[in-house]
Amino acid sequence: MKRTLSLQANVVVMSLIIGLFCASPAYALISLEWRPIDQTVSVDDVFGIGLYAVSTAPTESFVSMDVIFTWDSDYLEILGLDDTGAVTLASSSFPATDDYDLNENGVNPPADGDGLFRGTVANLSEPVNATPGGILVTTFEARALDVIGETFFSISATGGTDGVTRVLESTDPDIDITGMLGSATITIVPEPATLLLLGLGGLVLRRRR
Numbered sequence: 001m002k003r004t005l006s007l008q009a010n011v012v013v014m015s016l017i018i019g020l021f022c023a024s025p026a027y028a029l030i031s032l033e034w035r036p037i038d039q040t041v042s043v044d045d046v047f048g049i050g051l052y053a054v055s056t057a058p059t060e061s062f063v064s065m066d067v068i069f070t071w072d073s074d075y076l077e078i079l080g081l082d083d084t085g086a087v088t089l090a091s092s093s094f095p096a097t098d099d100y101d102l103n104e105n106g107v108n109p110p111a112d113g114d115g116l117f118r119g120t121v122a123n124l125s126e127p128v129n130a131t132p133g134g135i136l137v138t139t140f141e142a143r144a145l146d147v148i149g150e151t152f153f154s155i156s157a158t159g160g161t162d163g164v165t166r167v168l169e170s171t172d173p174d175i176d177i178t179g180m181l182g183s184a185t186i187t188i189v190p191e192p193a194t195l196l197l198l199g200l201g202g203l204v205l206r207r208r209r
Contacts, residue, residue: 028057029179030130030167032067032155040187041144048082048141049153049184051117052134053167056179061127061170064120065137068102068159071113075151075188078109079141081117086136090122100163114159127170144188154183 035050051067071078083092095118096106102116109115119137121127128135142153157165169175 027169027175027177028055028060029177030055030060030062031179031182032065032165032167033134033182034153034155034184035134036153036184036186037139039185040189042189042191043144043147044191045144046079046141047144047186048139049186050139051137053128053130053137054134054179055130055132057132059129059131060177061129062167062177063124063127063170063173065118065167066163066165067117067119068100068156068163068165069115069117069140069154070156070159071142071153072151073111073113075144075146075148076153076186077143077145078111078115079143080109082139082141084139086138087128089119089128089137091118091120092138093118098160098163100160102160102163114156116160116163124170124173144186146188147190148188150185150187152183152185155181157181 031054033052033054035052037048037050038045041047053062053065081092081094083089086092094103094109094115096103096108098116098118100116102114103110104112117138117140140153155165159165165178165181166176167178169177
């Protein structure tokens with residue numbers, strides 16, 4: 001008898017757990033990717049790096065995101081944001097003040113190798129839908145400063161003072177649905193005039209020999 005009651009109790013408990021699990025809403029994840037317009041640039045070129053939101057489901061919506069990004073400031077200079085062709089957001093910016101101390105007390109754009117981008121919708125009833133192919137959130141404009149075979153532009157999970165990269169779900173803005181965080185590589189080559197001078201120098205040396 002005791003064994004039967006024990007089995008019945010276990011079945012009830014398991015049923016409750018399964019019921020709660022099934023009743024919980026299922027959320028797809030939204031990954032963040034960098035997609036450089038040009039992966040090889042010349043010194044002093046200004047170029048764009050697109051920030052894309054990519055869903056693991058046919059669509060998943062969000063209402064805001066905080067993106068902690070890092071780069072090597074010896075090779076790249078951040079110039080600003082270009083929202084041409086991007087989804088409509090109420091705010092797309094490097095916030096002048098943030099709780100994470102990432103944007104150098106209002107330096108805009110950030111210049112020291114790490115920063116915070118924040119994007120938000122106007123209201124919760126107008127979320128942004130991410131797709132598996134990715135949607136453009138904004139484009140970072142940057143300038144190439146010096147020659148290097150490969151320099152990274154990355155998204156960090158954490159940074160600053162307790163800062164966290166996060167994408168917040170539309171139906172429940174307390175739910176973090178952040179997926180994978182991407183990085184991009186940029187190759188910086190000498191500007192064409194410098195390459196021409198190097199080529200001419202090589203010809204002179206060959207003629208002398």
